[in-house]
Structure formats: C-alpha cells, structure tokens
Amino acid sequence: MKLVTGVIQPHRLDDVKSALEAAGVRGMTVSEASGYGRQRGHTEVYRGAEYTVDLIPKVRIEVLVASEDAASVTEVIVAAAQTGKIGDGKVWTVPVDDVARVRTGEHGVDAL
Amino acid sequence: MKLVTGVIQPHRLDDVKSALEAAGVRGMTVSEASGYGRQRGHTEVYRGAEYTVDLIPKVRIEVLVASEDAASVTEVIVAAAQTGKIGDGKVWTVPVDDVARVRTGEHGVDAL
Amino acid sequence: MKLVTGVIQPHRLDDVKSALEAAGVRGMTVSEASGYGRQRGHTEVYRGAEYTVDLIPKVRIEVLVASEDAASVTEVIVAAAQTGKIGDGKVWTVPVDDVARVRTGEHGVDAL
Amino acid sequence: MAELDSGLTAWMLVSASLVLLMTPGLALFYGGMVRGKAVLNMMMMSFGAMGVVGIVYVLWGWSMSYGNESVGGLFANPFEQFGLGGGGVFDESGEAIISDGLPLIVDVGFQATFAIITVALISGALAERVKFSTWLVFAVLWVTFAFFPMAHMVWGGGLLSGDGPFAGIAEPVDFAGGTVVHINAGVAALVLVLIIGKRKGFGREPMRPHNLPFVMLGAALLWFGWFGFNAGSAYGADGVAGLAWVNTSTAASAAIIGWLITEKIRDGHATSLGAASGIVAGLVAVTPAAGSLSPVGAILLGLVAGALCALAVGLKFKFGYDDSLDVVGVHLVGGLVGTIMIGFLATDGGLFYGGGFNLTVVQIIIAAVAILISGVVTLIIGLALKATMGWRVSDDAEVGGIDLAVHGEAAYESLGGARKTTEVKA
Amino acid sequence: MAELDSGLTAWMLVSASLVLLMTPGLALFYGGMVRGKAVLNMMMMSFGAMGVVGIVYVLWGWSMSYGNESVGGLFANPFEQFGLGGGGVFDESGEAIISDGLPLIVDVGFQATFAIITVALISGALAERVKFSTWLVFAVLWVTFAFFPMAHMVWGGGLLSGDGPFAGIAEPVDFAGGTVVHINAGVAALVLVLIIGKRKGFGREPMRPHNLPFVMLGAALLWFGWFGFNAGSAYGADGVAGLAWVNTSTAASAAIIGWLITEKIRDGHATSLGAASGIVAGLVAVTPAAGSLSPVGAILLGLVAGALCALAVGLKFKFGYDDSLDVVGVHLVGGLVGTIMIGFLATDGGLFYGGGFNLTVVQIIIAAVAILISGVVTLIIGLALKATMGWRVSDDAEVGGIDLAVHGEAAYESLGGARKTTEVKA
Amino acid sequence: MAELDSGLTAWMLVSASLVLLMTPGLALFYGGMVRGKAVLNMMMMSFGAMGVVGIVYVLWGWSMSYGNESVGGLFANPFEQFGLGGGGVFDESGEAIISDGLPLIVDVGFQATFAIITVALISGALAERVKFSTWLVFAVLWVTFAFFPMAHMVWGGGLLSGDGPFAGIAEPVDFAGGTVVHINAGVAALVLVLIIGKRKGFGREPMRPHNLPFVMLGAALLWFGWFGFNAGSAYGADGVAGLAWVNTSTAASAAIIGWLITEKIRDGHATSLGAASGIVAGLVAVTPAAGSLSPVGAILLGLVAGALCALAVGLKFKFGYDDSLDVVGVHLVGGLVGTIMIGFLATDGGLFYGGGFNLTVVQIIIAAVAILISGVVTLIIGLALKATMGWRVSDDAEVGGIDLAVHGEAAYESLGGARKTTEVKA
Numbered sequence A, B, C: 001m002k003l004v005t006g007v008i009q010p011h012r013l014d015d016v017k018s019a020l021e022a023a024g025v026r027g028m029t030v031s032e033a034s035g036y037g038r039q040r041g042h043t044e045v046y047r048g049a050e051y052t053v054d055l056i057p058k059v060r061i062e063v064l065v066a067s068e069d070a071a072s073v074t075e076v077i078v079a080a081a082q083t084g085k086i087g088d089g090k091v092w093t094v095p096v097d098d099v100a101r102v103r104t105g106e107h108g109v110d111a112l
Numbered sequence D, E, F: 001m002a003e004l005d006s007g008l009t010a011w012m013l014v015s016a017s018l019v020l021l022m023t024p025g026l027a028l029f030y031g032g033m034v035r036g037k038a039v040l041n042m043m044m045m046s047f048g049a050m051g052v053v054g055i056v057y058v059l060w061g062w063s064m065s066y067g068n069e070s071v072g073g074l075f076a077n078p079f080e081q082f083g084l085g086g087g088g089v090f091d092e093s094g095e096a097i098i099s100d101g102l103p104l105i106v107d108v109g110f111q112a113t114f115a116i117i118t119v120a121l122i123s124g125a126l127a128e129r130v131k132f133s134t135w136l137v138f139a140v141l142w143v144t145f146a147f148f149p150m151a152h153m154v155w156g157g158g159l160l161s162g163d164g165p166f167a168g169i170a171e172p173v174d175f176a177g178g179t180v181v182h183i184n185a186g187v188a189a190l191v192l193v194l195i196i197g198k199r200k201g202f203g204r205e206p207m208r209p210h211n212l213p214f215v216m217l218g219a220a221l222l223w224f225g226w227f228g229f230n231a232g233s234a235y236g237a238d239g240v241a242g243l244a245w246v247n248t249s250t251a252a253s254a255a256i257i258g259w260l261i262t263e264k265i266r267d268g269h270a271t272s273l274g275a276a277s278g279i280v281a282g283l284v285a286v287t288p289a290a291g292s293l294s295p296v297g298a299i300l301l302g303l304v305a306g307a308l309c310a311l312a313v314g315l316k317f318k319f320g321y322d323d324s325l326d327v328v329g330v331h332l333v334g335g336l337v338g339t340i341m342i343g344f345l346a347t348d349g350g351l352f353y354g355g356g357f358n359l360t361v362v363q364i365i366i367a368a369v370a371i372l373i374s375g376v377v378t379l380i381i382g383l384a385l386k387a388t389m390g391w392r393v394s395d396d397a398e399v400g401g402i403d404l405a406v407h408g409e410a411a412y413e414s415l416g417g418a419r420k421t422t423e424v425k426a
C-alpha cells in the first residue's frame, strides 16, 4: 500500500475532494498546513511596521491507497488542484507497510 | 525503525495516550486533522441554508518505534481507540530510514 | 527522494527556516503539532482545579529532498533547532517513491 | 420652553452614547458572520462610516436635516448651519440653544449617531468584496443625498412628515426610524448588490459565519444600544420613553421566539444565528412603532417580524442576489413589517383599535415613497461609482482574503514565520 | 407624588438598560467557560431566557410580583394586571401612571430585566448537556412559580418583606436581590444538577474554559450592568444611589483581591478566571447590602466574599455534583455571605455598629425561608420535566458537541469541506 | 447649592459607570494586540488595577485628591478623609453631602474610575514580560504618589489649577484629564520601559496582534466610555456636556480618518489597527479640550492627532525602546497635542480666536511641569521596585508564554491531552 500526500491551495480542497470521490476514493484525512516556497508571501502592516509573511496557508490531504492506485490518485489530485499559479503545491507518495482499521481491527487493503 | 500513524476520534486521545504509556512508548507527536470516510458528516444550518459538513474532526498520533515494535504499537492504538462505531479511524506504518534527536544529535534507535 | 520531517520547538522555527534557506532548500511545509515526551508538561489552574497538560506545542516541518541531501538537511535542522533543553524534538527521514508538482504536473526531482 | 430639563438632557446624552455604540455592535454582528479572511474589512466598513459620517454630520448633515431653509420639503439648505454655525445651535454668545428643555447640541450628537448606523447597516450586503475607498466615498455621498433628505422629509417637517401632503389621510408615524433608517438602508442594500454582483462562489461554496459568539455579542450590543435609539426618540425622560423602552425590549424577546419557532419547524434546529437575527428583526420592526403600541401589541409585532424575516432571508438564494448578511431580509422586510403593522396595532388610530384603514394607507404610502426615493438615489450613486472608482476588489484579493489584500492585516494570529522586513517609516 | 421626576426617570431607564445587558454579559461569561463545542448552547440558554421571560413578564410577571391582589403574601394574582392591563400601569386614558416620580412602565422594564437574568444565572449549572426545549419550558415554569413569588414576598409587600411576619425581629434587608436573585438561582442550580446529573467525564476529563478573554469581558459587562442593578434599586438619582454605586464597585474590587490572594496561597497562581469570578462574587455579595454599608464595609464584604467563594467552588469536586460553572459556589454562597453579613456590617442596625443580633437573625431567617421555598419549587419542576420531556441530550450529542447536535451550528470556522446541500426553504 | 439635581446626578451616575467600563475596554484593546500566549496577563494588568486602585481610592485616594488640607498645592492630607470619613462626603447623620446639586459620594465613584483607567493605561508599555506582583505593588505606589497628587494639582485647587501660580498668565485648561491622565500615564510608560527593558526578540521577531476584532471592540468600548469621561467632566447635564459630547465623538471620527490617510500614504494600507488606534488618539487629544473647542475645531484637532500619533508610534523602532502597545505614541503624544492645541483652538482665549499666545504658553508650562513631576516620581518607584521585587519574569516564562507561567492558564482551548491531577483543595 501507499500513502499519497498532497499539499494544495485551500480553495481547491472542495474540488479535489469531489474528484477523489469520483475516482472511487472512499476516505482521506485532511489537515491545515502552511507552505514556504517559490510563491511570494504577503505583507502585513501593524502600526507602521511591515512584516513579510512567507508562510502561506495550505491544506494537506492524505490518502491511503492500494499500491497500484498511487499513480492514478496522484494524477487526480494534481489535475483537480491545478490552477497554474505558483504555489499550487506538491503531491508525493510514500510506501506503507501496513494499514489497520480501528473499528474492526482488519489489516491490509481491506482496512482502506 | 518505523513511523506508526493513527488517525482516531478526538475523545479517544486520552485513552490511547495512557495505553501507549502503559506499553512503554515514551514519546509521540499529536496534531489535529479532519477525516472524510464512511462516517456520515453532520448538518449545519445558517439562516435557513443547510450545509453538509463531511469533514469530521479527528486527531492524528505519530509514534516513531523500533521496527520490531511497530506491530504491537499498532495493536495498542487500535485497542485503545476502538469504539466500534463507523469513523474510528486508521492506523498505518511507514518505514523510516533514520531518526535524530535534536537535543543531542543522536541517531537511530537511541534517538527515540 | 526522501521526506525529512522535523518536530521542533515553535520558537526555533524562524532560525530553522533561515538555516534551510541558507542550505539551498527552496520549499517546505509547516504545521502545528503537540508533543508528548520526556519534557515535563505544565500545570494549568482553573478555579482551584489543577490540570497537568502533557502535550506541549511543537511545530512540524516537512522537507522533500533528493535522496543524497537527506542527511545534510537533517543536520541543518538539528543544528538550527537545538537549544540543548529536553523537548527539542526529533527529525526523521522516510523514503519517497515519487513527487509531483501540482502547477506543472512535473514528476521526480524536478518537482522539488 | 427655553429652560433646561437636566433629567431629559441626561437621558439624551445617554441615548446618544447608546446609539453610537450600536455601530461597533453592528460591526461585530456582521464581522462574526463573514469568513475569517474578511472580518476586518467587514468591521472597517462600520468603523470607516463612523469616521466620515461623524465628520460630515457636523459639517452639513445637521443643516441639511434640521435647518430652517427647506428646499421643497426634500432637504434643507446645507450651508445655512454649516459646521453648526449660523445661529441654529449656539446663540451669538456661543451658548447652546435650548429647545423643549434640551440643548440642541445634544440633539446634534444624538442625530449624528443615527446617520452613522444607517450607513453602516448597508455594508452587510457588500461583505468580502468591495473596495474600501469606494465604500468611504459612497458613505459620504449616500448619507448626503439619501439619508439627510429622508431625515428631513420624515422628521424635519418635510414631505413625509405630519406637515407633508399625505398627513391629510392620517398623521404618518415613524417613531424612531422605520423609514429613515431601516427601509432606507434596506433598499440601498438591495440596489447595491444588484449593481455590484455576487461573491465568487455564492450559492455554491459554503459561506459559514466564522465566529458566532461575536454575532451574538453584536446582537446584544445592538439591543442595548437600541434603547437609546427608540426610547431616546421619545425626547423625554417620561412615560412615553418608558413605553418605548418596554415595547422595544418585548418585541426583541418575541422576535427571538418567532424566529426560532420558524426555523425549528422548517430546518429542525433553533440556531444561535437565528436568535441573534431575531433580536435584530424585532428591534427593526418595533423602531417606527415603539411609541404607538401596547406591550401586548409589541409581542405580536415581534412574533410576526421574527417569523417573516426568518422566511425572507432565504429569498436571496431563490432569486440569486448576494445580500450577504441579509440587510434586505432583516432591515427592509422588518422595517416594512413595523411601518405597516402600525396601521393595525397603533392604540391610537390603528385598525384593531377601531381606527379604520386610514393609518394603514398612509403608512403604506410613506413606505412606498421612501422605497422609491432611496432606490433611485442609491442607483445613481452606485452606478456612478461603478463607472468611476469601481466597486470590486480583484478576484485574487477576494479569494485570498480581502483583509490581507486591502488592509494588509490578518485578523487572528497564525503560525509563526513572519519576518520583519522594512524599517519603520515614522 | 404623581409628578414626574425626569432625573429619576432618566436614571431608571438607564438602569433597566444596564441590567438588560447583564444577561448577554453572563452569556459570554458562561460561554467562554465551557468547551468550544458547547459555547453556542451555553449562550443560547441566556438568549432563550431573554426571549421567553421577556414575553412572560409583560403577560403575567408584573401582575404576579407587584399586583394589588396578594395571595397570602406568597404571590399576587397573575390575571389582575395581565398584559399590563387592569389599570395598574396605565390609567384609563392610556397615560403611564407615575408613582414616586417614576412612570410605572419604566419600573416594569427594570423589573423584567431582573427576572431574565435570574433565570439565565441558573443555566451555568447545566452546561453542555441539557435539551434546549426543556430549558425553555423550565424557564417559563421557574420564573412563574419561583421568581415572581419570591419578588412578591421580598419586594412586593409579601411574606419576607418589611410587612411580613419576621419584620417584628428587625426589618429584613434585601436591597437589590440577594435572596430574590442570587440565593434563589443558586438553590435552583443545586437542585437541578442533582436531578440532572453530571457531564460525561466530569471529574476525570479536563473541562477547561475555551476562551478566557470572553470570560473576562463577560465579567466586565456584568460589573457595568450591575450599576443599574444595585444603584438602580435605590429608585432615586440621589445619594443613596451614589452610595450603592460606590459600594458595588468597591466590593467588586475587593473581591478580585480576596479571590486572587486565596488562589495564590492555595494554588500558587493568581488566575484570570479567578479575577473574573471574584468580580462576580463581590457583586453578588454586595447586592443585598449595597445601601446599608459604608464603603469601608464594602471592602470588608468584598474581601470575605472573594475568599469564601474561591474556596466554595471546589466543593463540587469534593461532593461530586457537577455545578458546571459554579452557580452554587458563587451565587448561593455569595448571596448568603452578603445577606448574612448585613447583620454585622449594616451601618444602621448591624452588630458592628451596636445594633445587636436582631438584624443578623432576621437575615438568616429570610435566607433560610428563601432556600426552602426555592428548593421545593425547583425540585417539583425539575422532576416533572425529567418525567415528561427529559433533561439530557443523548450521550452522542453530548460527546460530539451539543452545538452541532442541538443547534446545527459550530461556533467557529473550521477547515473547509462543507457542501451546501438543500435548497433553502423560504 | 445644597439641593439635589436629580438630572445631573443621573448623568454622573451614568458617567461613572461608563468610565468604569473603559478599563475592561482597554484590557480588550491591549489584550488583542499582544500575542496569544500573553493575552491573559495583559488583561490581568487592567483587572488587577481595578482591584487595588478601587480599594485604595476609597481609603486614601479621595482624601489625597480632593481633601481640604492641601500640602503645598501638591497633594492633600490622605488621613483627613481616610475611608471617606472625616465629614467630607457624608455629614454626621450619615447623609451624603450635596455640592452643586450632586451628592459628593457620586463624585467619589466618578473620580475613582479615572484613577483606575490611568494606572491601567501604563500597562500597555509592559506587555508580555512583567511580574504580576510587581505590577500590583507599582499600581498602589504610582496611583498614590503620581496620580492623586496630579489630580490635586490640576483639579483639586493645587499647583497647576486656576488657583496656582501659572494662572496669572492665563487660566490653564484641562477639561477631563489631558495632563492628569494621558500625559501622566504616557510619561510613566516611557520611564518604565527604559527601566525594564525590551521583550526578547523585540525589533527582530514579529510581534503581531493575535486578535484584531478584540482590538476594535476594545477601542469601541473606550469610545463609548469616553462619553462619561469627557461629557461627565462637565459636571452638568447641560449644553457644556452636550458640546463636550459632540466634540469627543467628532474628534474620534476625524482621528480615524487622520490616521488612515497617514498610513495609506506611508504604507499603502488603511488598517483596522490604525482605525482603532486613531479612535484612541482622537479621544486622548480631545480630552483636555472637549469643553473649549467648536465642533469644527474638534475635527481639526482629531485630524492632527490622528496623523501625528500615526507617525509617533514608529519612534520606538527608531530609538529602540519597547513601548509595546504605544502608550507613549498615543497617550503622551496625543495628550500633548490636545493640551497644546487648546492654546490655538480654544474659542475662548485661543490664538486662532484672537486670544494671543498666553493660553498656549500656560498650556505648555502645565504640560512640562506634569512631565517633570510624573517622570521623576515614576523613576523613583520604578527603580525601587527593580532593586527589590524585580520587574521581569524569567526568560523561559517570557518565551514560553507569561499566561501559563504566571497565571497558570491558557487563554484558548487547545488540543486535548490534559489530565486532572490534583485533588481540588477547597
């Protein structure tokens, strides 16, 4: 099995979620993150002091998949999250030794 | 070494933490997450507009362990987090090349 | 490729970020976390009831790197995050099968 | 009477203070309802109105509303008492002129707060997407061409007052601003959203309130301030003020229940947003009527206003206009409910009290004329600004968050990682 | 005297407004203290009370409290002045009747706000676990059978007043509601938590306040509003009101210090929750005593109340009852401290001022009778509701968060991912 | 006149209540501006001041400020009316003494609130790093040795009053506390930060406000409360109070605009923090001047104060002193702007109204003397406390968050994982 992780623009989350559902993915875990990269940060001003904030809000999506689905799930996320602007994010895949479903104690692909 | 990650119901966190302590685990990292899966989301209502919120609050636990402990730690988490209801979450294991302890610069199992 | 993850003290983030920039790392993803470990938690008091809070605020940094850079990036993080006090955190490395850049759809080291 | 009534003056000083507090209350009420990336901009529209309207009122607002030189019953000469000069508020020796026991300068303060809140009310329709500069210019133009004239027409002895042409049917009643404030602002909101258009993602993306306790606190401050608004409009520390006070509070109570019952039946939940909205709906509806109802009448009015506004806020989804925070559904509808139900519920002249249809008819006429005037004036100002300064911020600014883009600030602390870059220019 | 005192009337209009603001202040004070998943429900208990009690007061509350037809000194006939009719508040011509310089309709407003806040106080004991519908029904029943009668007994010339049977010992003192409001609500809270039971996880799971700045702001609004509560209860804009004002503020100041010192010694920390709680404890204790103390006496009372309440809030852990937000520890204990210490500290008749024990004795009797009556009435209502509607939400709703389950809302914005599903039904 | 003016008394009771509310308003204004890990400590400095100063005022504050036994025009005998005894406030029969229509006990309450807010203002300079115990001791010492004497000098017939030596040049004007409150607090803040030193990371790490809606709400509560501060200082419910009210509100409005324009030009953004700060700057500047300006003069003063303070808050970065929340930039600078511009803008005696330079000169002298006295007194107290109790918390406490370290609390709910450990000690 594989863990596909995507770090994307927050306003693309709904579309990515829909695309994954459409592609048959039945579960995922989402969390908030901040990204640093090529994308220029914004400037905040407080009483005349200017701050450059170079951490930009992102959303992290994690999807556990059968090994053979990793590539296609990656493509689905890339396609749905893409706006073409700098800062769109990354998707990466990590090998997984084992998955268990807490409710039942099942292991392996059945646990997905 | 392995990284065991569990995504569980927030109100099980205290019990899982106690169970891991009891099992001799001396450290872990916890963060907030939201889950999407079989569990039905709830409905929120704002001035007559109904929204289905399908991302449900979860807690993510990450535990670095020696390779041989991965299976038992997984079982400890599963056992302690289980309520038997849909939405109890997943526990998965990923291989780890190396761990370093920041304070000392130690590497490997000593760094856990 | 590798994913180097560091869990560090929040007030070291700025220094770690600078050190990574200086070491040529051009991107990273940061998120909030809470850590449990050797570091003693603090005590909170509410109307005479004392609570021991053993989850301590931390920051998680994730850096995707080419495999050969994993060790050096780890050392950069360790060096910059170190205060020498208990609770400084961990840095670990996980193998990565593939990385994609969302904006362009590029894969592999080019996507970093 | 030229003698000072210190009790009355004390009450009017307090009332003015209470009404001033309503605008930040509104800022919180509105601010809590938008998404976290737009709360500062939302609040700044109210605070900006406190800035420009507060200045303008002293300069020409008072003169245009209550000056002695009426122009066809539509507005008064702005230059006559410009800057509170001209001998209208202070006599030659600089002493405050007292009228009916009250120094007129206190009345200036009281009236200024009405102008501020009315402008601020409109901003609820414009959430998350409007240029701050355009908003400030709009505030000045609209208060000048729509609010001051309406105040003159209704309260300054003009067209819609007891001295106007319709008073022959029956004496029109607007105790504290059903037409001047709520219908006026509600119509302006409707016209503006049609000109400006919807937020990106309206009707598709969820746009949930980011902080409901703020909304509830805001509604509570509005309720508190409304005692000055309504009971202060009695211009007396007496039984009429007492009646207005009780009617105001009772109508708000009843409207909470009216709204919650409606939602519970329709959606299965009684929400906190509903309770807060119900408060405002009840207060809006009782505004023109506070001096004319019995307290039991106020219960009835509150229940009806709560229920009808709860239904009306859904219209924007039906018709697809993005009146973001329901200025139309609450202020226009609530203002109409109150203005028209006076015709039925007024203990003096209302239909239910044997007064016939005349009062109802005149109230409907008044409301209709107000809608017409406010609509036309707002349309002209809105289109002119669209053609010149433009109303909308860029799409990127809107999606990324107007607070950062326009004000250079984020409302709440987030993950560290900021770097101070520029030396401060002092 | 039937002549209007406009200064007094102004002050009472303000006082009523201030006391009305206390209930949202309380909502914030309580709302900040619960967990984030239950803040809306917590606030809605106060806002719901503002809805139903506000209506009920006009209908039969005033008549039951201050009507002319007392039933055995326990309560007055609710139908005599039902809906403020019956010629008690308005004369035949509809004019407000003036009594001692004040239009009675202003007093109606003032008194209504006391009824609202008293009911809302009880909700602190019921945090995070109670059906909203049951709460609203309870509010109506309890205000009718426990509050209006107590107001009648103490202030309306009934059993516990200067006209009652105990007045022979000494004239009992309850300046602004030590028995009627605080002991009454505190006892009701204690009885209800025993009927309803604890939150899941009480005493095991941590239940930390989710937003302490809200708690502090809430306490501040309570302090501000309490000036109307206490100084307004002087029914005069005069030296007595001034003394009550200074005593109120001073007692609150002293109770902050009393509470903080107690905590610092016991726990090693002076907390913000302690400061906020100390404010409330001091205000509660000075409520019955505000007109009878010297300002130095108010310092003493505040210090004692702060310290004792700081100790009392721990009792619930000792005895295992989940008085979630310490209504018993603060309002019952604080109310008793104030009511009884009057016997010592009253400059007119207090033990320390050579007045002997009589005043202390009568104050204890008054308090004891109030506890008994309030306890029995609440027990009956509480059990009846348990048997019929039921008090508790489901375990899942409680664990998952009552805001979502009952009100269909989340207090704060969280990660996106919502989808609009249903067409809005307007 | 010994006869009660109930209207005046009502207004002063309200004004005292309004000014009391300013301190929690300030707590919110300041609390929102610090980082989330220090908000409770920030608010506790205000609440702590409400505790100790509230007690001290009744004991010796009133006597030192307004007692009859002046010591060289610098302060009055603290023992003469200690605890409000000595026959100054109450006569032998315990009745409140009435002076100019007002019971003096009401004035005690009103004046006490000024003492509290002045001390609390200083805390803005000390954010995130100061021992709470040292702060409380400082509050007692400073209010005793700096505030009460200054109140005596300016308002109690002392050195800087119309009875003092400089009155020969022209009668000095401090309507509501430009010197006593704002210059006094501003100087104290500057002296203290020099003694105490900077926050760790000042000028390097970003220290962004953690909650800007709190800042805005705090500013709004200050504005609201300031009506009591300024219009209450008229000691009349009359035209002067009305003028002060209108000038206060108008100056705040104008200062919003003055600040926002300045920022927009300098930084490219009009910020919400700027609007909130502008409000305070305008209110500060108009404080000494509220009774002497025309409303158009108030616009001018507000614009200038807003612009100058917007520039002044950057000085701390230039000169490297950590006046964390800009007490110097807003209160000292704003207080000076208002105090000195009276010399130009006063309609009675100001330069622009043909009054010559005398008034300006005396105002500058008054300000200079106040700066000197406040500076020296604060220096002595500050150094004495540094040598004894110490000012700073440990570095770890500061970096880890003063809320947790000092108060044992976290302001907001965070991830679970707490365990209840100790049995509660009741």
Ligand SMILES: Nc1ncnc2c1ncn2[C@@H]1O[C@H](COP(=O)(O)OP(=O)(O)O)[C@@H](O)[C@H]1O
Residues within 6 Å of the ligand: A007, A034, A035, A036, A037, A038, A039, A056, A058, A085, A086, A087, A088, A089, A090, C026, C027, C028, C029, C030, C062, C063, C064, C065, C101, C102, C103, C112
């Ligand atoms: N090396 C990296 N490791 C981990 N996350 C990264 C890395 N580089 C970029 N990211 C994440 O991807 C986001 C987008 O990257 P950025 O360089 O701004 O744009 P793009 O990917 O479009 O070239 C960043 O905000 C960060 O969250």
Ligand SMILES: Nc1ncnc2c1ncn2[C@@H]1O[C@H](COP(=O)(O)OP(=O)(O)O)[C@@H](O)[C@H]1O
Residues within 6 Å of the ligand: A026, A027, A028, A029, A030, A062, A063, A064, A065, A101, A102, A103, A112, B007, B034, B035, B036, B037, B038, B039, B056, B058, B085, B086, B087, B088, B089, B090
């Ligand atoms: N394929 C997946 N990848 C990552 N996380 C998942 C996946 N499937 C489920 N999850 C996580 O597990 C949680 C529970 O899953 P769900 O399907 O609702 O119930 P159950 O695991 O009991 O069948 C989800 O909320 C989500 O956080």
Ligand SMILES: Nc1ncnc2c1ncn2[C@@H]1O[C@H](COP(=O)(O)OP(=O)(O)O)[C@@H](O)[C@H]1O
Residues within 6 Å of the ligand: B026, B027, B028, B029, B030, B062, B063, B064, B065, B101, B102, B103, B112, C007, C034, C035, C036, C037, C038, C039, C056, C058, C085, C086, C087, C088, C089, C090
């Ligand atoms: N086994 C582990 N797995 C995951 N994270 C860990 C583990 N042990 C420690 N950590 C993380 O590292 C942080 C520091 O660990 P701690 O034991 O307190 O100090 P140190 O690493 O200096 O010995 C913890 O707060 C936690 O976030």
